[in-house]
Amino acid sequence: MEDSHQGLSYIRQLFVKHAEGRTSPAEEAQLIAYLSEGDASALPDIDAMMHTAAPASLEAAASERILGHILSTATTAPRSRTLPLLRWMAAAVTIGIIICIAWFWRQPATQPVWTKISTDYGQLRKLTLADGSVITLNARSELRYDSVAIYGNKREVWLNGEAFFEIAPATKNAGTFVVHAGDSLQVSVLGTQFNVRYTNNKAAVTLNSGKVKVAAITRDNNAEIILTPGQMVLYDPQTMQLQQQTADTTLTSSWKVGQQTFQQASLSEVTGWITTQFGIEFRFSNPALKQLPFSGTIPSDKLESILPILEQSLDIRIDKSGRQMMIRPAH
Template sequence: MMIPDPAYIRQLFIKHAEGTATEAEAAFLIRYLQEGGSEEVLPGPEELIHITTAPKALDATATARVLDHILPAPATIRQAPRRIRYYGWAAMAAAVITTLVLVYRPSRPAPTLLTTTTSYGEIRQLTLPDGSQVTLNAGTTLQYDSIHWHTASKEVWIKGEAFFDVVPNHTAFTVHAGEAVAVQVLGTRFSVATQQQQVQVILNSGKVKVNISNHKQPAQSVVLQPGEMAAYHLQRGQLSLHQADTLQLTSWKDNQFTFRENSLEDIAEKLTAQFGVQITFDSPQLAQLRFTGTTPANNLDVILTILKSSLDIRIDQHNNQIMIKPAR
């Protein structure tokens, strides 16, 4: 940009205060400031005294009160017989200050979301910048803002299932799950799972607050104690509190599944989510067989072998298609 005449720039400020500047002139003025233009060209109060109305977007009285705290009003203005003139100058000053703040204030860098994704059958551990540990279950995506992590708020976005071991500190730590669930934590150990029908938050130790913000319904919240689970049903918009078997529900973080009288149908759903396989049953009765035991969480072949020997069933597998039949 060529160096413009200071008188021209001053006139643009005045026209801006009067509300007569064109869009092109306003754009030119902003560009001038963005490219390091001098503030010395700003018009003085005596050049704005003729403005008797505040811009429509400003409340003149409120502007005057604010400026009483941030600007020393010129004596000539304070002594003016018409207070509306002081308000006009105050409104213009506020408009100029607002413009300068928006232009000269260092802009906050845009968020840079670091993304980690696990594939089927994969369990991965990672360390966040503050030392907090996160274990991702299979088919999970975690994101966090690496640019603003060390500011007043730390935020993580999760899709899938993750176990958090958050280091104690005084900085707000929030885990977002889905579009409505936000988990506020300090120092604690808990898991978050986003499923097709609901979001689950299971607390192993410490304390968390689960907040639900859904524009269709009033806000909801619940504070969890160790051994409790919050479940938010997505379609019903309902938040409920339950006692939880934390060993069974979060043992996957230690690379094992713990089953306690689980039906084969429930186990099949877990294996589908964990490994991406499709499991069908030769008869409805087979789906109701019960299994209690421990299996690895990342080895489908070993899991199927354990189920086959424990339940006296036959398992036919072709690629990702699994059929469960009676043993004989």
């Protein structure tokens, strides 16, 4: 009995800690497991939790959707053990105790609660999910996911741009992680590190560690490729073909630490990357300049540092006018 009381006290402490925004992914997983059992005996008092220091909050629209679903479930559920929990969750959502939504993977969803995260030119952003998975977004990228379903067995995100994924292994309550790149390609993983780029309707997936399955709609039929570390797959929706090849993962994912590495890339390829990253347009005084070869590592988030490196390495001059740049021979 004493152990039971200690366990309930610990759960109450975790609820308060979560409302203050201080729980770890492991502690949030404990709360999720507790809520899924439908036991209300350890729930702290809502009035007391309203005075926590830094409650985690949902947007008003998301709170209203979740609250409505909780209340509708509470009025129809016949189990006396579950009703106190549902009513507590309904009150908790109104003050931003967002761990409650993790309970909903067991309930029929009414509509998704979408979360969108985006980056601007030259900006990197890192996101840590409740299961401990870490996603790093490159510049001019957007990630969308259902903030209710992501807590449960259906871990799915939709990407436009480029991101590096460090995915926590699948568990009983956290299933396969799926990344959608456009309408025709998806990457399924159980626990691994990989890079996905989806720009200009073309996709590239590079695997750093673990194993992923890449599925796409192809011209002949739907195709699947299993990647092992050091491999990448390219997909072009226009040709509807998957192309598998070896890859240097230090080149494809160096951007997430603020660097971009090129090996024998043409100046046209380099300036194309700069345009995507910073929104700068380039013109060439002589078309032959486009073919100048460049090898080296440049900052991926500081345009003012990139231009001098190119000028010195390629003996060129870059003249800037607003968001347009003219490339000329240095002499």
